[in-house]
Amino acid sequence: MTSVLHVDRVNRSFGSRQVLTDVSFTVTAGRMTGFVGGNGAGKTTSMRIILGVLAADSGEVSWQGKRLTRQARARFGYMPEERGLYPKMGVQEQLVHLGRLHGLDMAAARRATDALLERVGLAERGKDLLETLSLGNQQRAQIAAALVHDPEVLVLDEPFSGLDPMAVETVLSVLRERAAQGVPVLFSSHQLDVVERLCDDLVIISEGRIRAAGSREELRAAHALPRFRLLVDDDAGWLRDVEGVTIVELDGPGAVFDLAPGVDEQQVLAAALARGPVRAFAPVTPSLAEIFREVTR
């Protein structure tokens, strides 16, 4: 079996409120999977169930084809939505402690901690108490805490929220590094532009149901509209009179338009060329925000 984290028909309710309904998706090795949804859509609940911090009412989570056990979960790296480490403990000391709780021996935990502190730029602050660090540095320590035991799978709940731009770059490069080593990385976010920039795969959740899942390209292709952008030298207003064309946006020489089914975009291009030079003509791919709006509608 390949290195795949598989969530299979997971249901969960809190009291009478159904929070997750038949949630299924996969996270593939070596890929950054963005988990997208509004507040209260069920992202955190799903992640907590993957980590075994919360139990599912039904359904199961498997890793490499086997139902997840506590032993296997100890090899996962987890960053909960609500951040926290021991405020009155040294950064290095608590990373070593967390490494050991995840099964490393003392020497390995020390080595991993030192390497990781170096990597996130906290090598000089290892001896300092966490609470004396700036907020940005505390967040770096937090990501280090999720990575110290060199996890086989990474599950990060809103890893970029509240990060300063420098920290975002650090965290991002560390995550990409892990993904490149073959680790499946699942991270949630409600900032669609961030996810669009970072992820290879996407899982979209809304009201506890998975609305769409797949690679970014697949989703774009699946939700692509027959929409085109045209830029000519003169006014593009004549497009209004072309049969099968619906103008989305018209601004002097520039236009964005949709084509009715069966209408060939090459005919429109030919018509434009007949009127003068064409500076640009291209299909418009939908942004993640547009796909999100569409699938959660």
Place this chain on the structure above:
Amino acid sequence: MNTYQATRLVAARELRVKLRDRTFIFSTLFFLVIIAASAVVPALIGNGTTTVAVADAATAQLLSASDELEVVTVGDDAEAEQRVRAGDVDAAVVDGPVVVAMDDAPQSLITALSSSPPVQLLNPDAVHPVALFLVPLVFALVFFFISTMFGTQIAQSVTEEKQTRIAEILVAAVPVRALMLGKVLAGGALALGQIGLIAVVALIGLRMSDSGPLLTLIAPALGWFVPFFVIGFVMLAALWAVAGALVSRQEDIASVALPLQMVIMIPFFAVAMFSSNDTLMRVLSYLPFSAPTAMPIRLFTGDAAGWEPFVALVVLLLTTAVSLLIGARLYEGSLLRTNSRTSVATAWREREQIG
């Protein structure tokens, strides 16, 4: 990582953090100074000598036999009285003999001047009445203070992990019961260590102040006090850990801990106040919450038969096992509920079944 290994790591962290904590070190030292002082100071005060001015040579000779008195020989009675008024001496003995002092006649001087009848003790091993009153009080006090103090610290340490949200990372890594057990054991080790230090300091103090006979009387009761104390402490510590897990903020610990404090306080008062009531003490020495103090006291006063502490210890052990099991379930049901205070019923019901 099995529960045992995880428990050890959790306990080791608790110990490291606590042993570096300035408040903890300071309070331990403070405690020790108080104990040392209370063992040594009374002896020092008791050993103070009284100065007496005496004119009569025969009286002077009689009084100088006592090592609690320092005799100052003066010319006549008038001068002796003058020395008392001036505050040079504590008292004077003038013709009569009459003791002259400012406002209080020194007891040691009066004893030296009187003749005591011979005393014959029929049961010389019987416990001194003062000790009979003090020893139960000390046992009850030590158990009360240590279990409250370290119990509160366990609760605070649990709430800290909830409040700082590190609990979720920990729960994802190790079994929840290991988190609780580690804290309980570390608290127990610290409490035992502190009691050990107190005992050593108290013993040295008693030896320095020459209270040897009391020592040999206390020793067997003290020997029994240790296992009762340790197991009793673990029983309470599990409940303290639950108290910490039920709330989300340090400020709220006091309110959930109130019933628990009652459970500790009521046996304390019962044992301290009714230590001479044999029937009540017999009952108290078997009840789990009062056994840790009541049984050693009954052994000290010689009221308990040889087999009794074993039975009480088994009862205490069973109760402790139940307390740990219930505690672990409530702990699992409340540790990750960070929104508000969790009720015991909810914690019992809401325990997550995690594989």
